[in-house]
Amino acid sequence: xxxxxxxxxxxxxxxxxxxxxxxxxxxxxxxxxxxxxxxxxxxxxxxxxxxxxxxxxxxxxxxxxxxxxxxxxxxxxxxxxxxxxxxxxxxxxxxxxxxxxxxxxxxxxxxxxxxxxxxxxxxxxxxxxxxxxxxxxxxxxxxxxxxxxxxxxxxxxxxxxxxxxxxxxxxxxxxxxxxxxxxxxxxxxxxxxxxxxxxxxxxxxxxxxxxxxxxxxxxxxxxxxxxxxxxxxxxxxxxxxxxxxxxxxxxxxxxxxxxxxxxxxxxxxxxxxxxxxxxxxxxxxxxxxxxxxxxxxxxxxxxxxxxxxxxxxxxxxxxxxxxxxxxxxxxxxxxxxxxxxxxxxxxxxxxxxxxxxxxxxxxxxxxxxxxxxxxxxxxxxxxxxxxxxxxxxxxxxxxxxxxxxxxxxxxxx
Numbered sequence: 001x002x003x004x005x006x007x008x009x010x011x012x013x014x015x016x017x018x019x020x021x022x023x024x025x026x027x028x029x030x031x032x033x034x035x036x037x038x039x040x041x042x043x044x045x046x047x048x049x050x051x052x053x054x055x056x057x058x059x060x061x062x063x064x065x066x067x068x069x070x071x072x073x074x075x076x077x078x079x080x081x082x083x084x085x086x087x088x089x090x091x092x093x094x095x096x097x098x099x100x101x102x103x104x105x106x107x108x109x110x111x112x113x114x115x116x117x118x119x120x121x122x123x124x125x126x127x128x129x130x131x132x133x134x135x136x137x138x139x140x141x142x143x144x145x146x147x148x149x150x151x152x153x154x155x156x157x158x159x160x161x162x163x164x165x166x167x168x169x170x171x172x173x174x175x176x177x178x179x180x181x182x183x184x185x186x187x188x189x190x191x192x193x194x195x196x197x198x199x200x201x202x203x204x205x206x207x208x209x210x211x212x213x214x215x216x217x218x219x220x221x222x223x224x225x226x227x228x229x230x231x232x233x234x235x236x237x238x239x240x241x242x243x244x245x246x247x248x249x250x251x252x253x254x255x256x257x258x259x260x261x262x263x264x265x266x267x268x269x270x271x272x273x274x275x276x277x278x279x280x281x282x283x284x285x286x287x288x289x290x291x292x293x294x295x296x297x298x299x300x301x302x303x304x305x306x307x308x309x310x311x312x313x314x315x316x317x318x319x320x321x322x323x324x325x326x327x328x329x330x331x332x333x334x335x336x337x338x339x340x341x342x343x344x345x346x347x348x349x350x351x352x353x354x355x356x357x358x359x360x361x362x363x364x365x366x367x368x369x370x371x372x373x374x375x376x377x378x379x380x381x382x383x384x385x386x387x388x389x390x391x392x393x394x395x396x397x398x399x400x401x402x403x404x405x406x407x408x409x410x411x412x413x
Contacts, residue, residue: 027353032150054080054102054159056071061087068234079242082192107157118140149355201290206297263317264282305344312402358394365385
């Protein structure tokens with residue numbers, strides 16, 4: 001057992017959870033609950049959105065239709081976007097009696113996976129000798145299920161919490177030297193959403209070659225099952241048509257990637273450029289940051305900062321953003337609970353708080369007009385706010401702060 005294993009972190013002394021860590025989790029839960037309450041008012045179309053897509057795609061499979069061409073009757077712009085093999089997961093939905101029942105089961109499953117994430121978090125913190133109480137259990141479970149990182153995915157009936165569970169399971173397996181299990185868990189998440197494959201970089205950095213082999217075998221096996229079960233044409237459609245447009249919006253919606261607020265958006269605003277230069281320049285900005293995080297992983301805090309930074313870079317590079325933030329809950333919460341006072345911890349606390357804010361510009365506009373300030377001042381405030389939202393969104397700003405915090409963990413500031 002190596003000296004930097006989490007099992008050996010502070011073996012002779014327990015760590016009392018910082019109050020700020022608990023407050024940050026509570027704030028995230030409250031923010032998520034408010035966003036759920038606001039859904040019927042500002043975005044009622046989000047309710048049951050993803051589970052409806054899954055239901056009708058599975059129904060098309062059973063009736064001999066095209067799983068990638070069908071859409072819910074009242075949601076013509078939304079289509080199934082996962083690999084062919086994943087559709088079999090949703091086949092039981094069709095036998096439940098309708099989309100409403102399918103969403104109910106999806107919600108139960110999401111709740112179970114959120115509890116599972118909390119279990120892995122509890123285990124990770126306990127291995128690091130954090131003195132946890134029932135308050136922490138409630139906060140860990142609530143943050144996984146109700147925080148603004150995950151609440152909208154529950155309302156949608158999404159599978160994002162399933163992926164968060166897979167990543168959490170993989171990190172737990174690595175802590176316990178179960179490399180093959182970790183590789184399969186990461187590959188399961190990557191098979192659904194592709195971008196979690198970036199965690200393969202972490203497996204390579206750890207020299208967890210057994211995990212890499214297990215991940216590759218599992219991933220290819222999933223693709224082959226889809227080919228043999230549904231035919232090569234369906235798989236070809238996925239790779240040539242569906243996958244190329246996958247990140248243009250949520251669950252196949254025809255939404256411009258710029259509205260997602262990724263790094264390309266900041267690069268375009270700062271440098272005043274557009275395609276085809278935005279994406280390469282975003283890679284030039286993010287690549288060296290990620291490379292720096294991989295130089296030194298000699299302590300447990302640096303390891304968690306590297307894993308957190310890896311997922312953050314993926315989310316910032318692709319137009320993914322807030323829908324998949326639940327995937328970095330484990331390393332983030334471990335750092336919030338374990339880091340000593342200092343600038344890295346301050347950045348992670350502030351970054352987490354900002355990343356949980358879900359306030360759109362129309363809300364800001366309504367608030368400013370409600371202040372009753374003078375005309376010129378009101379116009380100035382609205383102009384500043386409008387420009388801010390053109391450049392960046394609060395979740396994106398929070399993720400940049402979190403990434404900076406990861407860098408500071410490595411700098412030992």
